[in-house]
Amino acid sequence: MDQRQQLLQEIFGYPQFRPGQEPLIDSLLSGRDAVGIMPTGAGKSICYQLPALLLPGITVVVSPLISLMKDQVSALVQAGVRAAYINSSLTESQCRKAMENARGGMYKIIYVAPERLLTPGFLALGQFQAINMVCVDEAHCVSQWGQDFRPSYLDIPKYLDTLPARPVVGAFTATATEEVRGDIVELLGLREPEILVTGFDRPNLYFEVQAPGDKYAALKEYLFSHPDRSGIVYCLTRKTVEEVTARLCADGFAAARYHAGLDPAERRDNQDDFLYDRARIMVATNAFGMGIDKSNVSFVIHYNMPKNIESYYQEAGRAGRDGEAADCILLYSGRDVITNQFLIDHGEGKAELTEEQQLQLREKDKARLRQMTFYATTRGCLREFILKYFGERPASYCGNCSGCLSNFEEVDATAAAVLALGAVQASRRRYGVKTWVDALRGSKNEKTRRFGLTETTEYGALAEWSETRVRELFSLLLSDGLLYQTEEEYAVLALTPEGAAFLAEPSSLIMKCVRPRAAAPRSAPLR
Ligand code: ADP
Ligand code: ZN
Numbered sequence: 245m246d247q248r249q250q251l252l253q254e255i256f257g258y259p260q261f262r263p264g265q266e267p268l269i270d271s272l273l274s275g276r277d278a279v280g281i282m283p284t285g286a287g288k289s290i291c292y293q294l295p296a297l298l299l300p301g302i303t304v305v306v307s308p309l310i311s312l313m314k315d316q317v318s319a320l321v322q323a324g325v326r327a328a329y330i331n332s333s334l335t336e337s338q339c340r341k342a343m344e345n346a347r348g349g350m351y352k353i354i355y356v357a358p359e360r361l362l363t364p365g366f367l368a369l370g371q372f373q374a375i376n377m378v379c380v381d382e383a384h385c386v387s388q389w390g391q392d393f394r395p396s397y398l399d400i401p402k403y404l405d406t407l408p409a410r411p412v413v414g415a416f417t418a419t420a421t422e423e424v425r426g427d428i429v430e431l432l433g434l435r436e437p438e439i440l441v442t443g444f445d446r447p448n449l450y451f452e453v454q455a456p457g458d459k460y461a462a463l464k465e466y467l468f469s470h471p472d473r474s475g476i477v478y479c480l481t482r483k484t485v486e487e488v489t490a491r492l493c494a495d496g497f498a499a500a501r502y503h504a505g506l507d508p509a510e511r512r513d514n515q516d517d518f519l520y521d522r523a524r525i526m527v528a529t530n531a532f533g534m535g536i537d538k539s540n541v542s543f544v545i546h547y548n549m550p551k552n553i554e555s556y557y558q559e560a561g562r563a564g565r566d567g568e569a570a571d572c573i574l575l576y577s578g579r580d581v582i583t584n585q586f587l588i589d590h591g592e593g594k595a596e597l598t599e600e601q602q603l604q605l606r607e608k609d610k611a612r613l614r615q616m617t618f619y620a621t622t623r624g625c626l627r628e629f630i631l632k633y634f635g636e637r638p639a640s641y642c643g644n645c646s647g648c649l650s651n652f653e654e655v656d657a658t659a660a661a662v663l664a665l666g667a668v669q670a671s672r673r674r675y676g677v678k679t680w681v682d683a684l685r686g687s688k689n690e691k692t693r694r695f696g697l698t699e700t701t702e703y704g705a706l707a708e709w710s711e712t713r714v715r716e717l718f719s720l721l722l723s724d725g726l727l728y729q730t731e732e733e734y735a736v737l738a739l740t741p742e743g744a745a746f747l748a749e750p751s752s753l754i755m756k757c758v759r760p761r762a763a764a765p766r767s768a769p770l771r
Contacts, residue, residue: 264442292379301374383415387427452646475543552612623756
């Protein structure tokens with residue numbers, strides 16, 4: 245048995261590695277920087293604790309969470325590993341003592357709060373003892389774009405520079421967007437790191453998107469047909485929480501409400517009602533759920549589309565913690581996009597950012613919102629969409645989502661795409677999706693007339709298509725990156741370079757459309 249395997253069993257008590265742990269450990273042991281991106285609970289800590297035991301010198305672990313440091317250090321000490329932490333929970337004399345011990349080579353692993361890195365005492369340690377590895381927990385805190393930016397994380401590369409020999413550096417996070425990942429590599433000064441993204445899939449979750457004309461009716465239908473299930477209904481605003489709760493209660497459902505506008509006592513009571521199964525339905529804003537560990541949540545229905553995939557997956561992921569089959573259903577409408585756009589434009593800025601940075605942040609929020617909208621309108625596998633977003637390379641068919649299981653027909657949309665793209669190109673970015681849909685379908689409304697679109701060759705060219713289908717065409721052109729929406733006051737459509745290339749040399753474009761009124765299987769056969 246090799247040493248890693250032996251340590252895993254003897255010190256940590258696990259028979260085998262989980263996916264992703266081994267490659268990260270090997271990378272760090274071989275002296276190559278590494279970034280581990282795994283969801284919470286996947287087992288990141290072993291990825292640095294285990295190599296720390298095999299490397300000759302000391303490992304420094306930077307962590308922002310005092311309680312987590314305490315837990316991990318006491319678990320290590322119990323397992324016989326010499327470990328300590330340095331943070332603001334220690335008194336000055338405790339801190340001095342710990343630093344003395346550290347200088348004397350007493351510890352193998354030292355957890356430290358980022359604010360402590362550049363203090364004289366801690367800097368001195370690096371001159372007395374060989375620091376072979378520095379690992380950064382919650383590494384996304386280095387990025388200004390995340391929710392949890394910690395300016396002191398920018399001290400980490402400065403600290404590395406003070407060490408006589410550069411240690412190998414590992415960075416770990418559960419936040420996986422491309423941007424944050426880029427920031428981690430760049431701002432921490434990682435050197436050609438091994439980047440490993442793993443374990444975001446939750447196979448027991450069934451994903452579905454509906455775009456019902458009447459959301460409340462769709463919600464009610466689900467609740468009626470699953471009378472023994474308990475779950476969460478997420479709404480975007482407090483007002484919607486109030487409305488939906490009132491209607492559900494009036495219709496005889498045991499529903500409780502939760503949002504930040506309620507007084508703490510009611511919030512606690514309602515939460516308890518839900519946790520102890522007195523209320524089977526919790527209607528809530530995203531204020532509900534952090535740190536709530538109810539295992540038998542068997543559905544999460546989003547009454548409104550959230551602002552990005554990260555939020556969606558986090559909230560939907562509260563279903564099925566017990567490993568049983570659970571449903572994650574998004575009730576989508578175009579209105580949700582507008583509400584979210586409003587919230588981005590009028591939301592509170594972050595005090596520590598400059599005007600310019602606020603603006604950039606809004607742009608990024610809008611880009612994330614667009615991805616969320618693509619999820620809501622894709623005809624492909626929903627699980628594939630999510631996992632790709634988190635950087636994994638999933639199969640394009642999961643068999644457990646509405647994308648995979650719905651009754652679609654495939655329509656050759658090549659000619660229609662050429663027509664639509666040609667029209668957009670000729671117009672030189674003037675109109676939004678709605679106007680183009682009207683023009684191509686030949687609607688004689690005030691706008692098409694006023695804009696002179698009734699006189700163009702493409703006017704009415706898709707008259708035999710339903711409005712839904714023409715909208716779907718534009719959704720596809722947007723999500724395939726042939727068109728994009730400009731970020732002006734009124735979003736208008738414009739061609740991307742890929743769109744122009746497609747026009748110059750069209751390739752076959754197949755569109756998956758919902759078969760009109762055919763009996764799509766409501767409850768999926770594979771569930
Ligand atoms: P993260 O930091 O990614 O949120 P942790 O490192 O706290 O996750 O690990 C989550 C849980 O998984 C812990 O209870 C840990 O003991 C357990 N764990 C980690 N690795 C393994 C493994 N190889 N086999 C079994 N359990 C593991
Ligand atoms: Zn699927």
